[in-house]
Amino acid sequence: MRNLLSTVLLLAATLAASAQNDLKSVLSQLDATLSHRDSYIAGREQRIESLKNILRKSDFSDAQRYILNQQLIDEYTPYQADSTIDYLYRNIALATRMNDAGHLNESRIQLAYLYSSAGIYLEAANMLKLVDTTALDRRQLVDYYIARHKLNDELQLYSHDSAQGHESWRLTVIYAQLIVENTEPESVTHLNFRLRQAIGARDYPQAVEISERLCSTLQPLSREYAEASYMRALVAELMDDTPTAQVWFARSAMTDIQLAIRDNAALKSLANTLLDDDNIQRAMRYMRIVMDDARFFNSRLRPWQDALALHVIEEAYQVRRQRMDAMYNIFVVSIGCFMLLALGGVVFVLRQNRKLNLARLELQQANNRLNISNKDLQHINKRLAGLNSQISEANEVKEEYIGIFLTMCSEYIDKIIDSRRHVRRLLRDGRVDELRKEYSPTDGDSRELEEFYRNFDTTFLQLYPTFIEDFNSLLDKEARIEPKKGELLTTELRIFALIRLGINDSSKIAALLRYSVSTIYNYRSKIKGHTLVSRDDFEERIKTIGAFSPQHL
Secondary structure (H helix, E strand, O other): OOOHHHHHHHHHHHHHHHHHHHHHHHHHHHHHHHHHHHHHHHHHHHHHHHHHHHHHHOOOHHHHHHHHHHHHHHHHHHOHHHHHHHHHHHHHHHHHHHHHHHHHHHHHHHHHHHHHHHOOHHHHHHHOOOHHHHHOOOOHHHHHHHHHHHHHHHHHHHOOHHHHHHHHHHHHHHHHHHHHOOOOOOOHHHHHHHHHHHHHHHHHHHHHHHHHHHHHHOOOOOHHHHHHHHHHHHHHHOOOOOHHHHHHHHHHHHHHHHOOOOOOOOHHHHHHOOOOOOOHHHHHHHHHHHHHHHHHHHOOOHHHHHHHHHHHHHHHHHHHHHHHHHHHHHHHHHHHHHHHHHHHHHHHHHHHHHHHHHHHHHHHHHHHHHOOOOOHHHHHHHHHHHHHHHHHHHHHHHHHHHHHHHHHHHHHHHHHHHHHHHHHHHHHOOOOOHHHHHHOOOOHHHHHHHHHHHHHHHHHHHHHOHHHHHHHEOOOEEEEEOOOOOOOOHHHHHHHHHOOOOOHHHHHHHHHHHHHHHHHHHHHHHHHHHHHOHHHHHHHOOOOOOOOOOOHH
């Protein structure tokens, strides 16, 4: 059972990491696509202007002018609502003049659908009433059902009348079924409305299957693919699969941008999901583009929808900014405390050095007074030799570590001064996003710690070159510790190296080596379990490794 749980957790972590990598990749592609947005828009503008020039320069029949107008309508429909409506009315006038019921119904259906999309519901309903359904062929009848479905779908979403909302929902179900029944089983329209039926029935596995089939069969650079990708993202969102939804929203948005579609929803939906600290700036940037598209498209409904989304993102941004300000204040206070501690450490080391100098002077005076007799002198000389060796060792250790400590203090003070100057410059320039990236967690912290270990190991082994050999001589053969290639000391050896230097408190050792106190205690107990000497005497023996001993005279 434990192995199964571990496997499930590992699989979940792997999938989460894979989804995160996919999102980073697709967001990078989306940003690259957005950088060329103006050129895509210019391409559509050029096509529109070319069609207008053709209409202006040539004398066409009403039927030919209707076809050219329809091409302009196709260009304008996802691009600008006002112009689309204008050319649809031109085609209605042409169809009326030609007495062409088919073209008249076709234009009225298109106009009703556009009115519904733009939130102009009364006009949409009135326009659909003018359609003569008895004169419609099968394709036009499907288009009529789609327009009816669109109108009722919008009404059930935004109606404040619950009875009207319920009735509109009932009609969307009816029209969706009519569309499915009157289209070819493998057609895009058929699959789109089967997908909507699956979503309405909360049959999400079937919705995933249909939406992915659409995405895999449609041309990637088409409006149909953009809509299918958007629906795939909505299904993932309904299933609470936010990473998958974000990837598909981004793919849909990229297609919208490449096709210069300004009546879009994917970029706004994506921005609504990017409310974490890493992406909030990106979400704000996306919403500015969305608002710009909404203003240009000039739909009554879209700016209101986008304003609601922008409000949510702005609130998330304000929360993040307050948190960043609090972190900066903590950072400044921490730097101040560190500087005070560093100054206190320097003062302490200087005082200790002064005491050592005084002790050395007293020992020299005592040595002069002990020159009384040869017998006493020999005994005293042995004692003084031992004391001098210990003092010399202590001086060597302290001088070595004082030099390292002062160097490190100086380097970190320089780093702190440079960091504060850099932070002030970034804040002054308003480059908060860059500041956040520079101070996000990196592997720099581990490198600093590794450098500390390397300096400690090198200095310690210079002072006690036989420490590892002497340490292992106190242990069983199977418990002896040999550093790996590229290592100087292992964690266990560093713990007892600190004990050799006189740091015996587990909490102080834990603080120096960046481990918990319990971890240090476990290491000490584990090593003591394999000692060849008494457990009580083991650490005292460690403290004598490399020390001067009178017996060596």
